[in-house]
Amino acid sequence: xxxxxxxxxxxxxxxxxxxxxxxxxxxxxxxxxxxxxxxxxxxxxxxxxxxxxxxxxxxxxxxxxxxxxxxxxxxxxxxxxxxxxxxxxxxxxxxxxxxxxxxxxxxxxxxxxxxxxxxxxxxxxxxxxxxxxxxxxxxxxxxxxxxxxxxxxxxxxxxxxxxxxxxxxxxxxxxx
Amino acid sequence: xxxxxxxxxxxxxxxxxxxxxxxxxxxxxxxxxxxxxxxxxxxxxxxxxxxxxxxxxxxxxxxxxxxxxxxxxxxxxxxxxxxxxxxxxxxxxxxxxxxxxxxxxxxxxxxxxxxxxxxxxxxxxxxxxxxxxxxxxxxxxxxxxxxxxxxxxxxxxxxxxxxxxxxxxxxxxxxxxxxxxxxxxxxxxxxxxxxxxxxxxxxxxxxxxxxxxxxxxxxxxxxxxxxxxxxxxxxxxxxxxxxxxxxxxxxxxxxxxxxxxxxxxxxxxxxxxxxxxxxxxxxxxxxxxxxxxxxxxxxxxxxxxxxxxxxxxxxxxxxxxxxxxxxxxxxxxxxxxxxxxxxxxxxxxxxxxxxxxxxxxxxxxxxxxx
Numbered sequence: 001x002x003x004x005x006x007x008x009x010x011x012x013x014x015x016x017x018x019x020x021x022x023x024x025x026x027x028x029x030x031x032x033x034x035x036x037x038x039x040x041x042x043x044x045x046x047x048x049x050x051x052x053x054x055x056x057x058x059x060x061x062x063x064x065x066x067x068x069x070x071x072x073x074x075x076x077x078x079x080x081x082x083x084x085x086x087x088x089x090x091x092x093x094x095x096x097x098x099x100x101x102x103x104x105x106x107x108x109x110x111x112x113x114x115x116x117x118x119x120x121x122x123x124x125x126x127x128x129x130x131x132x133x134x135x136x137x138x139x140x141x142x143x144x145x146x147x148x149x150x151x152x153x154x155x156x157x158x159x160x161x162x163x164x165x166x167x168x169x170x171x172x173x174x175x176x
Numbered sequence: 177x178x179x180x181x182x183x184x185x186x187x188x189x190x191x192x193x194x195x196x197x198x199x200x201x202x203x204x205x206x207x208x209x210x211x212x213x214x215x216x217x218x219x220x221x222x223x224x225x226x227x228x229x230x231x232x233x234x235x236x237x238x239x240x241x242x243x244x245x246x247x248x249x250x251x252x253x254x255x256x257x258x259x260x261x262x263x264x265x266x267x268x269x270x271x272x273x274x275x276x277x278x279x280x281x282x283x284x285x286x287x288x289x290x291x292x293x294x295x296x297x298x299x300x301x302x303x304x305x306x307x308x309x310x311x312x313x314x315x316x317x318x319x320x321x322x323x324x325x326x327x328x329x330x331x332x333x334x335x336x337x338x339x340x341x342x343x344x345x346x347x348x349x350x351x352x353x354x355x356x357x358x359x360x361x362x363x364x365x366x367x368x369x370x371x372x373x374x375x376x377x378x379x380x381x382x383x384x385x386x387x388x389x390x391x392x393x394x395x396x397x398x399x400x401x402x403x404x405x406x407x408x409x410x411x412x413x414x415x416x417x418x419x420x421x422x423x424x425x426x427x428x429x430x431x432x433x434x435x436x437x438x439x440x441x442x443x444x445x446x447x448x449x450x451x452x453x454x455x456x457x458x459x460x461x462x463x464x465x466x467x468x469x470x471x472x473x474x475x476x477x478x479x480x481x482x483x484x485x486x487x488x489x490x491x492x493x494x495x496x497x498x499x500x501x502x503x504x505x506x507x508x509x510x511x512x513x514x515x516x517x518x519x520x521x522x523x524x525x526x527x528x529x530x531x532x533x534x535x536x537x538x539x540x541x542x543x544x545x546x
Contacts, residue, residue: 012213015189016238016338022286023337025324026317032309042286044186044300065212092235095220107219113450114440115459122446123195123210131215148238148338 004162005053006031008040008083009073011066012093012131013059015041016148017084021056021158023151034162052077054161060086060093061132065125074138079161082134083154085147085175092147093131101127142167145175177205184212187287187304189239211449226255227345234339239282242275242330245343246412252345254433256535263530264347269412270522271333271343276411276515277367278326280468280508284374285319288505292381296388315377318370322512325367329519332356347534357523368516375486375509382506393501396421398454398464401474403428409475409514417474418454418464423497426454468507473497480521483514 010018018041022028038052039045048069055077061070074080085091096104105119105127134140144157153172160167177200183193191213197206221232230248234241246268253260260268286305293312294303301307308316327337333352334342342349382389398421402414416430418438430438441450442459454462464470477484487510494503522528 010191012215014235014238014241016235016241019238019338022282022323023327025327026320028305028320029309029317032306037304037306041184041186041188043304043306046183062215063213092232093215095232096216099216099219104216104219105214108214108216109443109450112218112441113443114455115442115453116444116450118443118445120214120443120445120448123193123208124212124446124448127214147235151337 001034003036004034005038005049005051006035006158006162007038007048007052007055007073007077008042009048009055009057009059009069010041011057011059011069011087011134012062013084013086014092015058017056017058017087017146017154018042020146020148020151021083021154024155024158025151027155031158031162048072048076050076054079054081056081056083056158057087057134058083060090061128061134061137062093063125063127067128067137070134070137079141080134080138081142081144081157081161082140083144084149085145087134088143088145089133089175090131097130101129142169144169145173147176149173178202187290189237189283189287208446211447214448227252230343230345231339231341238338240275240279241339242271242343245340246272249343249345250413250432253535256345258346258535260347260535261530261532263351263528264533264535265412266522266525266528267333267348267352267533268343270352270519270528271330271340271348272412273515273518273522274326274329274333276326277512277519278323278330280512280515281319281322281326284505284508284512285315285322289315289319292378292385292505315374318374322367322370322374325363326515328363329360332360344534349534351531351533352529354529357529360519361523364516364520368513371509371513371516372482375513378506378509379489385502389500389502394499396499398426398457398462399470399473399497400454400464400466401471403475406479407476408479409471409477419474419497421497421499423473426457465501467504468511469498469501469504472507472510478510478514478517480514480517482517483510486510486513 008018037043038049055073057080061067082088086093109119110117144153156172157167178198180196181193185192185194191211193210193212195208196204199205217233217236221229230245233244233248236244290303290305290308293315294307305316330340331337334340399419401417402410403417404410404414415428417428418426420426438455439452440455441452443450451463453459454464472487478487490506490510
């Protein structure tokens, strides 16, 4: 049986949604049997591959890197899933959105440092004006809210998607 | 000049890339570690009510939210100037031990074991937990089971595994149900057996990594950890202790609330992560390591028998002050064992079932002039 090509990505998130995914415990063995995980924090691929069947995206789009990544992911994935409140509506990363990025960086790296007192610019991506949900940048096929979504909901979503069905999340998820 | 870029650094708990610069002879002349994410918690929380901080700061990390919830709640306890009921402190210690078990299991089995068991140079397409499931299912299942054991304790206490809102200023939200305590105690021997097996196995293979041990992150630094009055390791509460690279005590008895006087941060041009350092020594000489290896270097002992036995063997094999960052793996497995012993000890004391688990608001009495 041909394995589904599955990718997981964390953008501007806390890894909590990935932990909730791992909270399916032994069911990960079933996922491993049905899917090939071709990209993500748990595997070593350096390039996001082509022809991915399902990509789970955790985290808001907050930096220039996140923006380029999410566009590339959309081009190369059949289905894109926004996993968790940060991807779905910005959530905690979006708490910075009332603050100009310059002011944010000055507080952290100038006022908040006793040595160096320099704003990082070398080899790090620039911040976008705001941290935004994934669907504000690309079309999203499925939203799975929660902070994080419960493991049971993620197990259901992954199970359905691996069988080629679109999950019905009514009553299974909520924000927060 | 040639540049090799690793982007992203995978199987870490965060976002990073590495640039390595080689000269014409192919020798490394410089290397930069770039942390590529910043969210700005220290700025966007300004002006918010203090009691929101545990829930907000939990979202710094979904792997160790318990640590952030506890640190933040302890700060709230101090702001409110409350004394926690004894059961609350024990329950906070219990949930913290559970987090250490699940987090250390994740780090060792899911993130590191692919290198250690499948090989650092094995096929990248399979050098991951899924490859481990295929090629060494017993080890993969042990990792899943140990992580699950820790997470189920958190869930049993808090009804949530990630970002548990059960940890609050003044204590915790609900007492420990006797049935949950009994279930944990019943499952403890199996968890303990897995931890013992993993550590025993690791000790048989660690000597195969002499090259890595000799070269991986071996630069001498200071070390910092939290200890109790007797100098034993403490994860939940205690005083901070700093040692230098030779193992001499630089300072001890430091209190967290005075942190600004002895901990500074240096901002770096090439990373969104700042570098903390011990202020009296300055930057960069005062850079200190924390975490499992640092704690083993700083603490006199664990105070639980199996972990202390393993610690004695660790010191005999690796030295009294260990610099090689490769030995974080070994230290982490000993800590995992200690976590399980501590969970058993905490649960053996039935006062942990006490139902008074949150400080009450004070009542003041005054005579009004009449």
